[in-house]
Amino acid sequence: MQTFKQSTRPFNSEDSYPCPVCRTGQISTLPLMDALACNFCQHIFTASEERQILKMADREPPVTWHWNGKRWIGAHLEGVEFGWPYLAAALGLIFLPPSLLGMSAYYFPPVPGSRLSWFPAAWTGLTFLSHLGIVLWLVIEFYQFPIATYFRAWWRRMHRF
Template sequence: MSHSKHSSLSHDRHPLNFQDTYICPICRHGHIESLTLMDVFACDFCRHIFTANLKDQSIHVENSSQPMTWRWTGRNWQAANQLDVDLTVVIWLVSVSLVILPPSLIWLSSHAFPPLVGSSGSWFPAFWVGLTFTLHFLFVSWLMAEHYQFPLYVSTKVRLRRLLDRR
């Protein structure tokens, strides 16, 4: 490990600069360091690119659809972008309704028009409700992980991509 990595990863407070290396604020596994002849940082694990504002001690991710910014506290990163509360509420309401509404409609129709007792297909409505709930839950979970860029999700996605690239 070089001297610059030691200074950035220690517990001493120091300002953000292009000579040091820092833990990536997105994946929290890789390290970001400046790219040669550029005033940007890049992560060696998740490959995200960040522009830096040294005056404000902040970085902004450039290669993501989500506008994410972090401020350097001298020891670690702190999220700087305040999420729009109205948008967050809407995202959560849509997510919950996408998970609950379709299985509820299937359950309601299976109770309004139940299969004949003892028929060979009497198990199918319960199976269909469970399958619908599971698939909608997985779909919404994936969308939420993409939206919020959870560190565990990002690092798992990077590891899978690397594993598939080796084949």
């Protein structure tokens, strides 16, 4: 077992590193192989010392992390700033269609007691949920977050203790 110094240090494949997937295990080089493996979630990685990157080898498309001297940074986050325009677009996509629908339902209310009087409210809710789903999916795709892997590791951790 090895303790981590707080000072920054370059990535060196002879050392062991915290696993960026499960955040529980340690990754270290497999004997006689050009790959690294996590001792907890068992994922296989390949690394490049000169580029200071780690690539998850058993996932398609592979996820890449960059070693910043202290921890792994998702490569897709490097050089990307999430500014207000993105946030506004996301919020607009989530809230604008349902509020338009809700407004039209408010100004042109269905005949009370008619068979379809529940419909505008239900449709508004459905629109909200579907647009929320689209935005969440885009965020997950953008971050390339291996969400299923993460939850599997989390599940195993829960059952270990």
